[in-house]
Amino acid sequence: AQTVTQSQPEMSVQEAETVTLSCTYDTSESDYYLFWYKQPPSRQMILVIRQEAYKQQNATENRFSVNFQKAAKSFSLKISDSQLGDAAMYFCAYYRNAGNMLTFGGGTRLMVKP
Amino acid sequence: DAGITQSPRHKVTETGTPVTLRCHQTENHRYMYWYRQDPGHGLRLIHYSYGVKDTDKGEVSDGYSVSRSKTEDFLLTLESATSSQTSVYFCAISDLAGRPYNEQFFGPGTRLTVL
Numbered sequence: 001a002q003t004v005t006q007s008q009p010e011m012s013v014q015e016a017e018t019v020t021l022s023c024t025y026d027t028s029e030s031d032y033y034l035f036w037y038k039q040p041p042s043r044q045m046i047l048v049i050r051q052e053a054y055k056q057q058n059a060t061e062n063r064f065s066v067n068f069q070k071a072a073k074s075f076s077l078k079i080s081d082s083q084l085g086d087a088a089m090y091f092c093a094y095y096r097n098a099g100n101m102l103t104f105g106g107g108t109r110l111m112v113k114p
Numbered sequence: 115d116a117g118i119t120q121s122p123r124h125k126v127t128e129t130g131t132p133v134t135l136r137c138h139q140t141e142n143h144r145y146m147y148w149y150r151q152d153p154g155h156g157l158r159l160i161h162y163s164y165g166v167k168d169t170d171k172g173e174v175s176d177g178y179s180v181s182r183s184k185t186e187d188f189l190l191t192l193e194s195a196t197s198s199q200t201s202v203y204f205c206a207i208s209d210l211a212g213r214p215y216n217e218q219f220f221g222p223g224t225r226l227t228v229l
Contacts, residue, residue, distance in 0.1 A: 004156075006156075009154075033215055042222075043202065043222065043223045044220070044222060044223075045157075045204065045206075045220035047217070052214075091156050091157070093156075095215065095216070097215060097216070100145065100162075100164075100208075100216055101159055101162070101172070102157070102159070102218060104155075104156030104157045104158070105156050106154045106155055106156050107154075107156050
């Protein structure tokens with residue numbers, strides 16, 4: 001079974017600074033997707049960014065970017081120019097087409113200091 | 115936003131009572147899922163459905179049953195609620211049609227407390 005590990009239960013960052021959230025996963029598959037979801041206090045799950053395993057180029061969405069290291073099975077999220085609205089729980093998730101199932105990490109709570 | 119609603123949004127119940135949570139979608143998506151969220155565990159899949167009357171177990175299915183008699187509704191039932199089932203429950207929907215992968219869209223969640 002696939003496992004996803006987020007080793008940082010909590011992180012904090014100063015407003016306008018950059019922070020990186022870590023995620024590692026375990027799989028024997030070659031065709032899969034990786035995601036970062038944001039969950040603000042409203043509890044709504046919001047997709048932040050996704051990475052296809054077959055793509056070598058790291059995904060970027062505005063202030064959010066990933067560092068995808070396939071051989072190391074590492075998938076970190078970098079948030080640049082942090083804003084107060086970035087404060088939330090962040091979940092790393094793994095998906096493989098064959099199984100049609102998402103596997104989530106335990107989450108990292110990000111606090112943004114003004 | 116995907117049209118997904120969950121009812122009720124909050125519920126407090128007693129140990130041993132039956133509880134049914136409802137997920138309703140207006141997107142005509144084929145797949146529907148029930149997850150539970152607990153501190154330190156992220157979201158874990160309970161059951162999912164790949165069509166009307168077609169369901170399968172997920173990672174943490176013990177103590178739960180599901181039913182899907184219509185495309186738009188997916189029910190999660192706790193036959194006899196226990197305190198360990200106190201959690202936040204999320205419904206999600208997805209469909210492969212026209213997409214490179216089965217992206218899941220999440221409902222707003224239901225907070226269930228079993229006393």
